[in-house]
Amino acid sequence: MNDREKPMNAIPTPDDGVSGAELERKVYDAEFVTDDAPGRAPNRLRPPWSPRTLGARRWRHAFASLVMAAVLLWRSGPMVRVRSVAAYRVRKIPQDVARLVWFVLRGNWRWLVKFWTWATYADLRADARRARLAGDAEARRAAQELIRSDSQARWAKVGICLHRIVVLVRVLAPVVIVLWALDSWVPRGDMWPWLASVYNGLDAVWTIVAAAGPAVIYTLPVLLLVAAAFEGRDKTPGVGWLVHPDRDDADSWIDERMISKALAHLGISPLNQFFKDGGVLAYTVPARKDGDGTYAQVRLPLGVTADMVASQRPKLAANLGRAALETWPTKGDEDGILDLWVADKGTLNGGAGDWPLLHDGQVDLFKGVPFGLSQRGLVINAPLIGANWLIGGRPGQGKSACLRTILLGAALDPTAELWVYVMGEAPDFEPFAPRLMRYRMGMDDAVAEAALQALSDLLDEMERRGRVLGQQPGRPPKVSRRLADNRSLGLHPIVCAIDECHELFQHPKYGKQAAEMAIRLIKRGRKYGIVLLLATQSPTKDSIPREITRNVSCGVAFSVADQIANDGLLGSGKYRAGIRATDLRMNTDRGTCVAVGVTDATFELVRTFYIPFEDGIDDVSPVVTRAVALVEETGRAIEAPHRLEIEAAPVDHLADINLVMHGERRVRTQVVLSRLAEHNPAEYEGWSPSDLTATLAIDGVRPGKSHGVMVIRAEDIADALTRRDDSSLPDDGERDGETTGTRGVLPAYSLTRSPRPDVGKPRTGRANAAHGKPAETPESGTRPPSLGDIPGSPGESDGTPP
Ligand SMILES: Nc1ncnc2c1ncn2[C@@H]1O[C@H](COP(=O)(O)OP(=O)(O)OP(=O)(O)O)[C@@H](O)[C@H]1O
Numbered sequence: 001m002n003d004r005e006k007p008m009n010a011i012p013t014p015d016d017g018v019s020g021a022e023l024e025r026k027v028y029d030a031e032f033v034t035d036d037a038p039g040r041a042p043n044r045l046r047p048p049w050s051p052r053t054l055g056a057r058r059w060r061h062a063f064a065s066l067v068m069a070a071v072l073l074w075r076s077g078p079m080v081r082v083r084s085v086a087a088y089r090v091r092k093i094p095q096d097v098a099r100l101v102w103f104v105l106r107g108n109w110r111w112l113v114k115f116w117t118w119a120t121y122a123d124l125r126a127d128a129r130r131a132r133l134a135g136d137a138e139a140r141r142a143a144q145e146l147i148r149s150d151s152q153a154r155w156a157k158v159g160i161c162l163h164r165i166v167v168l169v170r171v172l173a174p175v176v177i178v179l180w181a182l183d184s185w186v187p188r189g190d191m192w193p194w195l196a197s198v199y200n201g202l203d204a205v206w207t208i209v210a211a212a213g214p215a216v217i218y219t220l221p222v223l224l225l226v227a228a229a230f231e232g233r234d235k236t237p238g239v240g241w242l243v244h245p246d247r248d249d250a251d252s253w254i255d256e257r258m259i260s261k262a263l264a265h266l267g268i269s270p271l272n273q274f275f276k277d278g279g280v281l282a283y284t285v286p287a288r289k290d291g292d293g294t295y296a297q298v299r300l301p302l303g304v305t306a307d308m309v310a311s312q313r314p315k316l317a318a319n320l321g322r323a324a325l326e327t328w329p330t331k332g333d334e335d336g337i338l339d340l341w342v343a344d345k346g347t348l349n350g351g352a353g354d355w356p357l358l359h360d361g362q363v364d365l366f367k368g369v370p371f372g373l374s375q376r377g378l379v380i381n382a383p384l385i386g387a388n389w390l391i392g393g394r395p396g397q398g399k400s401a402c403l404r405t406i407l408l409g410a411a412l413d414p415t416a417e418l419w420v421y422v423m424g425e426a427p428d429f430e431p432f433a434p435r436l437m438r439y440r441m442g443m444d445d446a447v448a449e450a451a452l453q454a455l456s457d458l459l460d461e462m463e464r465r466g467r468v469l470g471q472q473p474g475r476p477p478k479v480s481r482r483l484a485d486n487r488s489l490g491l492h493p494i495v496c497a498i499d500e501c502h503e504l505f506q507h508p509k510y511g512k513q514a515a516e517m518a519i520r521l522i523k524r525g526r527k528y529g530i531v532l533l534l535a536t537q538s539p540t541k542d543s544i545p546r547e548i549t550r551n552v553s554c555g556v557a558f559s560v561a562d563q564i565a566n567d568g569l570l571g572s573g574k575y576r577a578g579i580r581a582t583d584l585r586m587n588t589d590r591g592t593c594v595a596v597g598v599t600d601a602t603f604e605l606v607r608t609f610y611i612p613f614e615d616g617i618d619d620v621s622p623v624v625t626r627a628v629a630l631v632e633e634t635g636r637a638i639e640a641p642h643r644l645e646i647e648a649a650p651v652d653h654l655a656d657i658n659l660v661m662h663g664e665r666r667v668r669t670q671v672v673l674s675r676l677a678e679h680n681p682a683e684y685e686g687w688s689p690s691d692l693t694a695t696l697a698i699d700g701v702r703p704g705k706s707h708g709v710m711v712i713r714a715e716d717i718a719d720a721l722t723r724r725d726d727s728s729l730p731d732d733g734e735r736d737g738e739t740t741g742t743r744g745v746l747p748a749y750s751l752t753r754s755p756r757p758d759v760g761k762p763r764t765g766r767a768n769a770a771h772g773k774p775a776e777t778p779e780s781g782t783r784p785p786s787l788g789d790i791p792g793s794p795g796e797s798d799g800t801p802p
Pocket residue numbers: 351393394395396397398399400401402426537590591592607608609610614
């Protein structure tokens with residue numbers, strides 16, 4: 001390459017055939033093309049790879065990153081909040097200073113008043129005055145006596161104090177004088193070493209006291225000022241002078257002033273009048289951070305109820321700068337107390353996150369199953385034992401997913417027995433099949449019939465459990481973890497879930513019976529570890545019996561259309577009390593529900609955990625596999641476990657009624673019923689007056705009327721008993737050998753249940769098809785592995801309910 005071909009900025013090398021001097025000259029003549037910033041003198045001599053250039057670049061880069069980070073920090077949420085507070089405080093400085101001065105003055109005045117009250121017994125004197133005006137001589141004498149004794153006690157205390165001071169001075173004075181004299185006459189060097197070190201220690205203490213003295217003297221007035229300002233602070237609720245921002249800053253927090261302001265603009269006349277007259281709301285719980293939001297409790301003024309505020313929820317939310325879903329005004333302990341919880345802006349939009357038991361963990365059903373996050377951001381453990389659930393909402397809002405989460409938790413308790421009935425074509429529970437003892441899914445009658453059979457079997461099981469419990473030492477009133485763990489008793493938890501249950505209750509053939517049985521189970525099964533989980537799209541009074549909605553302990557409502565559906569799921573009056581799933585937005589708030597009965601709180605706004613089972617994602621099956629392994633590990637079986645069969649002790653209703661008459665001539669039927677329930681809850685709890693009438697009718701007794709109320713007469717019962725005893729004498733041809741005790745038991749529910757002639761007819765529902773389990777069809781001579789499958793138990797032979 002000749003010189004002309006070389007680029008201007010090429011560096012000549014000795015190989016180019018130039019001398020060192022030429023090389024140097026050429027270098028000076030050349031010009032480096034650098035990418036330095038314009039305006040800066042080009043670094044002609046330093047090549048871009050020189051260490052100094054690289055170092056400078058690194059510095060520039062570091063500086064740029066630093067600036068970038070500072071900008072990001074400046075714009076971050078917490079910084080914006082800090083800035084807004086700081087700006088707010090700066091704006092308020094003059095006002096705050098004036099307030100502080102006022103507080104200090106008022107604080108001193110309050111101290112003076114307090115001292116005066118204390119010194120002159122002003123409060124007790126006022127009591128005495130009031131008593132005298134009221135003519136209450138006793139109270140006046142008591143107040144005067146109190147003043148006298150209090151003043152004596154006060155002077156006695158002063159005397160004791162003075163006496164102690166004198167004693168102290170008497171003891172200390174000689175010691176101090178001796179020490180002082182010794183130190184004055186004897187040089188330190190001549191003293192015993194221990195005495196010298198005592199003096200050195202005293203010197204050190206004195207030096208510290210001398211140094212700290214001035215500091216204390218200077219800080220004391222400041223402390224006094226702070227204390228006076230604190231004493232003189234505004235004590236009316238809702239007034240905070242340090243940190244409360246205005247509406248502009250409402251994104252960050254809510255305080256009493258903002259709540260009062262928001263309430264003052266709801267358009268509720270008595271509330272408006274209250275504020276107009278200068279009223280100040282009393283906050284029984286001042287606004288405080290509560291989970292992901294703010295909670296406050298307000299005592300409303302005369303003429304205003306919490307319901308009135310709840311009905312203005314959208315306006316209240318707007319006044320507080322929140323969405324309606326983020327604002328929860330509800331009735332407190334009384335109608336006049338408003339519980340208000342306001343979510344931090346936007347926090348409810350996030351999901352609940354991963355289910356805590358997704359990858360590992362086990363469940364104790366007696367402690368509950370994690371199923372969602374409360375509005376306070378805490379994990380809610382769904383109570384199952386002793387509870388029944390009704391889950392509802394508009395289609396596609398997360399009911400089945402919620403039911404699946406609860407069941408999946410239940411599956412992780414190896415002692416739990418699970419039954420699932422899906423009254424529609426939905427594969428939501430297919431992956432559960434290996435862990436389920438009973439599973440039917442489909443839209444045909446056979447599934448409805450199987451569900452009815454399940455309810456009937458659960459009722460039988462309930463009776464059996466009642467008897468087993470009755471035989472245990474101490475007659476425990478309900479199943480406990482300890483009893484459930486005792487396999488020989490068969491008292492383990494049974495969880496029966498019915499998805500789209502309205503299809504069952506509205507079934508033309510089985511609906512009525514299913515509803516009756518479900519009601520009995522819900523009312524009485526809780527004690528016996530039997531749990532019913534119902535999910536429905538349609539919680540109206542036609543689709544779900546009123547008695548069910550009234551008696552379930554846990555109601556869960558996803559987004560619902562109206563007040564009827566809301567109260568059907570959560571209980572009547574909930575809508576009026578401000579507990580409204582109607583505010584949950586369809587699809588936007590999918591997976592979020594309003595739940596009652598799941599905690600001690602009046603309601604919870606729950607973001608439910610979601611365990612996906614759709615679009616090729618299946619997080620459910622691995623948990624089910626784990627659950628099955630757990631069952632196997634504990635040596636249990638998914639199939640019908642052994643259950644202790646206790647011979648049903650024959651219940652003699654007539655004798656029981658006679659017993660609870662307590663020898664009285666006439667007893668009201670209602671009283672008899674409550675005494676019977678007390679006497680034998682397993683048998684009589686849930687009995688209605690018509691049950692009693694029907695039972696008495698068997699023995700020819702009819703309740704009569706006395707003073708307008710239905711009563712049972714002791715003489716009628718005694719006659720019936722005599723008649724019965726006579727007719728059961730051995731020489732009675734017809735009833736030969738039959739004693740009272742062997743006449744069999746009339747199952748409590750038989751009064752409301754009629755035999756089902758169709759049991760045993762062909763069924764066509766699908767069962768566990770995906771998992772290779774045999775379909776439960778009568779043709780194959782099998783029926784669902786039911787509680788009747790215990791050897792020797794009734795119904796084993798023909799599959800007919802007892
Ligand atoms: N907790 C949740 N978090 C996030 N998404 C959810 C949650 N629960 C449900 N979803 C979404 O909502 C969809 C519908 O849920 P799901 O099938 O449980 O509704 P559903 O109310 O039972 O509907 P349907 O009444 O039609 O049976 C799910 O496929 C899922 O994508």
